[in-house]
Amino acid sequence: RFPVIIDCDPGVDDTAALLLASRLEELDIRAITTVAGNVGVDKTTANAVKVRHAMGKDIPIYMGADRPMFREPVTAEKIHGVDGFGGVSYPAEVTNTKIEEEKAWDAIYRIAKECNGELVIIAVGPMTNLGIALSKYSELPKLIKRIIIMGGAAIGGNVTPSAEFNIYVDPESADMLFCCGVPVYMCGLDVTLKAYLTAEEIEEIGSLGSFQAKIFRDVMQGGLKHYHELGYKGVALHDPAAVLYAVDDSIFETHHVGIRVETKGQITLGKTVTDLYSDKQFEHNAYIVTNVDRDAFRDKINTLMAKF
Numbered sequence: 380r381f382p383v384i385i386d387c388d389p390g391v392d393d394t395a396a397l398l399l400a401s402r403l404e405e406l407d408i409r410a411i412t413t414v415a416g417n418v419g420v421d422k423t424t425a426n427a428v429k430v431r432h433a434m435g436k437d438i439p440i441y442m443g444a445d446r447p448m449f450r451e452p453v454t455a456e457k458i459h460g461v462d463g464f465g466g467v468s469y470p471a472e473v474t475n476t477k478i479e480e481e482k483a484w485d486a487i488y489r490i491a492k493e494c495n496g497e498l499v500i501i502a503v504g505p506m507t508n509l510g511i512a513l514s515k516y517s518e519l520p521k522l523i524k525r526i527i528i529m530g531g532a533a534i535g536g537n538v539t540p541s542a543e544f545n546i547y548v549d550p551e552s553a554d555m556l557f558c559c560g561v562p563v564y565m566c567g568l569d570v571t572l573k574a575y576l577t578a579e580e581i582e583e584i585g586s587l588g589s590f591q592a593k594i595f596r597d598v599m600q601g602g603l604k605h606y607h608e609l610g611y612k613g614v615a616l617h618d619p620a621a622v623l624y625a626v627d628d629s630i631f632e633t634h635h636v637g638i639r640v641e642t643k644g645q646i647t648l649g650k651t652v653t654d655l656y657s658d659k660q661f662e663h664n665a666y667i668v669t670n671v672d673r674d675a676f677r678d679k680i681n682t683l684m685a686k687f
């Protein structure tokens with residue numbers, strides 16, 4: 380069991396990731412930190428409050444940045460809905476709507492200090508909160524064990540031909556992360572597009588019976604049309620892939636590489652330039668996750684969702 384902070388922008392696949400994280404006994408979830416990304420930070424925070432209720436755990440929520448460090452916000456309502464929750468109505472009355480007053484970046488630093496070097500950060504939204512934390516607290520990298528992100532890709536993108544959403548929104552913060560000295564594990568599109576569930580598999584989870592399983596089904600189903608239009612067999616479970624990777628990398632393929640983020644390019648802005656095949660010109664600062672055993676991934680998700 381190890382301490383983690385989940386930094387996120389719920390977000391439909393963030394919702395799935397948080398639900399799954401709550402059933403993983405290996406994770407001691409010290410905080411959920413929210414950031415502007417899929418929708419504005421007020422909405423991602425409101426969604427985190429709903430999901431915390433569904434998780435059935437009294438985890439503190441810290442609100443973070445309402446915009447990228449140096450840029451205008453970019454959002455993704457087309458996929459996540461105007462509310463960021465896929466338009467899915469939340470079935471239960473949420474009684475605990477309290478969030479903490481401390482800002483996300485201050486909480487990240489404080490909790491890192493409390494964890495004596497054991498803290499793992501799972502970041503599945505734009506990396507602004509971490510960018511601010513790193514800028515504000517120079518000793519922070521020494522206090523973090525590893526960072527697992529959903530973001531980026533060695534090849535291709537989903538916002539532009541070059542860039543994945545979480546990196547594209549705040550490339551400067553993402554680059555700070557890759558350069559901070561903490562090992563970064565990049566679960567990007569290379570792996571997350573292979574970590575998909577088909578319509579039938581999502582329905583199977585929905586039929587497990589709990590209201591959490593129904594939330595999981597409803598939010599993921601919202602993405603089906605989008606992925607089918609793009610020619611994929613199912614919905615990519617981007618953020619859940621990073622959470623599952625954090626506890627067990629045995630079903631994934633990982634390579635030790637150098638990664639930097641393009642922060643100036645006109646058509647390559649936000650590209651995670653990955654030294655995977657070339658002559659190792661970049662320092663090996665990161666790990667790229669390139670593949671997953673999809674059947675094992677799906678089985679794990681089923682097992683976890685059956686725990687509700």
Ligand code: BDR
Pocket residue numbers: 390391392393417455458503504529537543544545617618
């Ligand atoms: C990432 O972008 C967001 O829209 C998703 O929640 C995920 O974190 C995928 O590119």
Ligand code: CA
Pocket residue numbers: 387388389390392393416417503504618
């Ligand atoms: Ca996300």
